[in-house]
Amino acid sequence: MNSDFSLGYATSGTSDASANLKLAADSPILRFMQRQREAVEFPFKENGDLPKRESVWLHSINANLLVPMHGTDAKLAGFFSLGEKKSEIPYTGRDKELLETLAHQIALVHENLSLKDHVRREQKIKIEVLSRFDEGNINLLKECPTCGRCFDRETEKCADDNSELTFSLPVERTIENRYRLEKLLGRGGMGAVYQAMDTCINRAVAVKILSGAMFGNKDALRRFEREAQTAGKLNHRNIVTVFDYGVLSTEGAFLVMELVAGETLSEVLKRKEKLDAETVVAWFGQVLDGVEAAHKAGIIHRDLKPDNIFVTRNEDKTVRLCILDFGLARFNEHEFTDSVTVPGTVMGTLGYMPPEQLRGEKVDERSDLFATGVIIYECLHSEKPFAGKTYQEIMRSMSKEIVLDENELFTEFFKRGLAQKPENRFASASEMKGGLLNSTFVINKTETE
Missing domain, CATH: 1.10.510.10 (Transferase(Phosphotransferase) domain 1)
Incomplete structure (x- = not known):
């Protein structure tokens, strides 16, 4: 799970507690539902490991049955929260089986739509990356979408898992002829962080690169520079050390930091x-x-x-x-x-x-x-x-x-x-x-x- 969830509902007897609700990706309810592999009745017969606030909220929307939606990757795509049946007859095993099947089908549709969206984003990034480089022998960064390992431009598939490589950011594999990018460690709103090798002194480092979408954004570049200036003033064991900062020819920027495992x-x-x-x-x-x-x-x-x-x-x-x-x-x-x-x-x-x-x-x-x-x-x-x-x-x-x-x-x-x-x-x-x-x-x- 790496995105927030919006809650939709349709009922005539539920309170307004669920209207326009958005659940954060790290919500305790979502973490709980991620662990469920079948429909679960609420209130729970045993301790459901939910904080009191979440249990109170489920009571407020009259939740009676929670049905997780899992795709083929076992990740939670969402969940049903159903109230009591109008007949007041408890949900039967057959009811739960049908709801679980429906939930799985919805998760598959969500998975397919997400995959199509991912492909569209990859195509957009590729066009954006290539548009920032003149024709020439520039060794553009490629990375494996599965394991994050980095490769040179001419490589087509990952040597570890055989996944097809993709362009990610408009940068060369080796930045400033010094920092060779080895593996993606994480990606955020402002940029991506890579494990890299400082080839001048043979030291492993972390390199943070401004997000491709931010290249040329003057405010983003100034904020990135401010981060380098700020962290560069500090030298303390409980603050990650910054070694270097630079501006790229493609209107981007990078920050070289201590690599911590x-x-x-x-x-x-x-x-x-x-x-x-x-x-x-x-x-x-x-x-x-x-x-x-x-x-x-x-x-x-x-x-x-x-x-x-x-x-x-x-x-x-x-x-x-x-x-x-x-x-x-x-x-x-x-x-x-x-x-x-x-x-x-x-x-x-x-x-x-x-x-x-x-x-x-x-x-x-x-x-x-x-x-x-x-x-x-x-x-x-x-x-x-x-x-x-x-x-x-x-x-x-x-x-x-x-x-x-x-x-x-x-x-x-x-x-x-x-x-x-x-x-x-x-x-x-x-x-x-x-x-x-x-x-x-x-x-x-x-x-x-």
């Missing part, structure tokens, strides 16, 4: 759903060390979220947390006066931004601390503290005081970490880390009593 915190949460208290304290002590280093350098990240925190293991098996992606970062200092962001513009990720950032107001260090508090809450509860998919829904959720369990070990921490007003939050990353360590003290004290 591991996974994002977002990927960890998809696999584990939530973390235990001791792990949260240990990991976020490191994250806050990195945040503090950035703040001391006069830099505010403005887009802290699980996707921008990387979890890796050192040679001695200890875990290291690194902060990524300073593309939206802002300097408190006045040395950079050419702001990329227009005042009043909302930049960041919904669900993690504090109220002042959502309103387009000035942000400071405490805005990053609020986002960190949201991530910590999500790690402990497998859901974010403020519900909503749209700007209006998030703001409405934030306007209500968050309900915290007074018996929870982190209650006092969240009262400050998720405070609506900046003046009521932790004043610094080091103070917030102290609040986490105090929670550790409470945990240890509880265990010994």
Whole structure:
């Protein structure tokens, strides 16, 4: 699953709770349905591993039977949520079998349409890539759509899985006659990240390249350059190191970074759903060390979220947390006066931004601390503290005081970490880390009593 889901419904007896609802790709309901291979009745006879908020929502739309839609790749394409039968007779085994068959057929149609859309996008990218190069012996990058491995232009099929190779970005296989792209590691809104080899010093690195659709976009190029300038000022074990930056002849840009093996915190949460208290304290002590280093350098990240925190293991098996992606970062200092962001513009990720950032107001260090508090809450509860998919829904959720369990070990921490007003939050990353360590003290004290 890599896209959001929209919910449509047709009934005469259901509440408006389901109208215009959009479920995020990482929604607990979707994660739960991904694991189901047949229709499941609700309320569940056993614990369905759903957070309370999702269970309450299913009750509010009178859900009685949930039917997953799985395609040939076993990925979830969607699901049915049905109420009770009008005859009030429970769903029979035959009913469920027919609904499962229908769901599978719909998933196949969705899969075919997605495949056709993918082919159209590939054709568009190929035309765009080639249009940015003059005729000549330029070694355009090709990559395998299955495994992500990179190849030279003349290669037609992947040596590992025999997949037909495709053009991806309008760049040469070896950038600046130095950085040879080896494998796609990930792709985001602004660009793609590749494992590469610095051929000058024989060092493995990560190379981030501006998305092909962004080539020639002056604002995107300036933001990309800002990321290089920002991260280049920082040298800390909990922040990924930037080595180099350059502009391409095809009006694109690239960023060369330290290559770290591991996974994002977002990927960890998809696999584990939530973390235990001791792990949260240990990991976020490191994250806050990195945040503090950035703040001391006069830099505010403005887009802290699980996707921008990387979890890796050192040679001695200890875990290291690194902060990524300073593309939206802002300097408190006045040395950079050419702001990329227009005042009043909302930049960041919904669900993690504090109220002042959502309103387009000035942000400071405490805005990053609020986002960190949201991530910590999500790690402990497998859901974010403020519900909503749209700007209006998030703001409405934030306007209500968050309900915290007074018996929870982190209650006092969240009262400050998720405070609506900046003046009521932790004043610094080091103070917030102290609040986490105090929670550790409470945990240890509880265990010994």
